[in-house]
Amino acid sequence: MSASASADRVSSIRLEPGKDVGILHVPTVNTEAVQAAGRVLQQNHDDIHPFFSYMDRDGVHMHNHLVHHALTLVALGTNSDQVRHFYDINTPYQRPAVPINEGVLGNLSQSSVYKKSLGNEDNYTSFLRFFESEIAAKGVPGVLQEYMFAEDFKSDDMFVRMYMGLLHPLIHLGFGVEFNQPAIVAEALAQAAVHSDDYFFTFFHEAEALAKRPGVPKKSLAELVDLAAADENCRKAANSEIFDKMLDGVLKNAKAEFLNLAVQYRVEEDEIEVRTAELCNATAYITVGAQRLNKSPRMDFFLLHSLNVSIFHGVFAKQSWIPNSAKARLLTYTGRLALLTHISMGAPTMNLDVIRNYNAVNTESSWETVIERAVNHPDDGHAAKMIRALKYAEQVTAPYTGRAEFRVKGGDFLKAGVAIVDTLNPKGGKAGPYEDESWIRGAGFDDVWDSVPDA
Known part of the structure; x- marks a missing residue:
């Protein structure tokens, strides 16, 4: 992934046929399926929360798998109709994205606000926009080095949160890196941020x-x-x-x-x-x-x-x-x-x-x-x-x-x-x-x- 990217690029799903097909894929990946996946994953990015449950009501985070499913289908050679069909049957039970909290988003660069905002599922969209802006300025490698790999308290905290929720943030990050999608990397970081680290x-x-x-x-x-x-x-x-x-x-x-x-x-x-x-x-x-x-x-x-x-x-x-x-x-x-x-x-x-x-x-x-x-x-x-x-x-x-x-x-x-x-x-x-x-x-x-x- 490039050292930096435009803000528009980071907030957009842009799958390139013939290129963004994954580490393990069938010999012939359907071009129209790649394009269909890009469309549905943009909808997911803009409109849907990473959890379809509510912690205060259900006592557990149950995860939106739309990204994982669509990209796996593409890699395994399905067609555009199937990509759309499986997206459609798995959207009715999803949660809508929460509005941005401008007071949170505008201050996440402050360590005290960043730390206080972690573990709150209502802050997902604010974290998503924050990490998009960070990636636009520093690139995916720079952001992951700072927020996951630096081996200081902040990065150690994020590193562990990637493992919460039965590995779903880490799986999401893997898809983002594998398919060269900064927007999905931002989703993974935001999803991890709103998981509680609990006892991990x-x-x-x-x-x-x-x-x-x-x-x-x-x-x-x-x-x-x-x-x-x-x-x-x-x-x-x-x-x-x-x-x-x-x-x-x-x-x-x-x-x-x-x-x-x-x-x-x-x-x-x-x-x-x-x-x-x-x-x-x-x-x-x-x-x-x-x-x-x-x-x-x-x-x-x-x-x-x-x-x-x-x-x-x-x-x-x-x-x-x-x-x-x-x-x-x-x-x-x-x-x-x-x-x-x-x-x-x-x-x-x-x-x-x-x-x-x-x-x-x-x-x-x-x-x-x-x-x-x-x-x-x-x-x-x-x-x-x-x-x-x-x-x-x-x-x-x-x-x-x-x-x-x-x-x-x-x-x-x-x-x-x-x-x-x-x-x-x-x-x-x-x-x-x-x-x-x-x-x-x-x-x-x-x-x-x-x-x-x-x-």
Whole structure:
């Protein structure tokens, strides 16, 4: 991304056919679909809030996925009608954008006002315009260096907020960088700014400090997931009745066990390429391996987000303007959060045999048919994002398939993709705990599997 941009450019979605098609895309991307995505994403940018819930009413931030869905559809080769259709079916439940608070916007350059305005969802549009103006003046690299990578209090605060809301701000940032859209980068920063950092700042920094002690061993994420699954305290830390399974489950009942494992996952500046590949493979392992023998395959809604964000570490790795120190820290934080999420879902024991032995509904399954079925699924984009991330993981981990820490091998990726699309609820719809969705929530909890059909 350029060092600077005009204010008009930063507030506009401008997708260029043949150029802005993503790190993983089909051989022929539909030009009209690219143009259609630009139009709908401009509407989203101008008119829609990043949350469709209200924290004071619902107690949780549920996220607008319109950007993620449209750009994934483009990369996977859909047409303009489908881009418009899926945008239209996912807009009725969205929140309108909140008006700018001129008193906030005009003073966000003051550190006291900036700090006081964080964590308030009503300040989203004010933060959006602020970050647009910052990017117009300093460029995306300059703004991300100042607000995310400088390793001072302000940037550390934003860095952690990117991980709130089940990784959605970081996923959004990834799309903005991947598709070369400063406006979407501004959206990601604004979205992160209005998330509360809750307890994440504390546990991320505690793990970071503990990991610097001499003699702390180092293990792969897959190894640590297996160790968590073998630890009774980790398995029993949460249950399906606990609402915040991270805070009131893992960090209340198994914090010492979690931190002991988390500090062993860390990435150094000289190993970005291989550890990016490892993260992609390990998050695939966490997602598609969390199955039950004698049950139909199901993907855990919370675990799949670790896989869905993994592709963007491939995007970040390719940006020469992102310091290797930041790339390593991003990988480290994502891996530690993936481990925390795994434990919060009951630390399920990984079992790839369920996927490897799965009998496909369609005997003519291929990546082409898997992708076609995913992009036509009428949900909010989670399925298509997962298939694209899985295909990217297959691609980026292929050179390392002989290494033990790369648990998901060769044909496992396509097998998993087939199982995912075979088990999608054809009704689709938005994801939510009270929705008729395709996912389970808590793959390590026995009661969660009661409603899943036997294999």
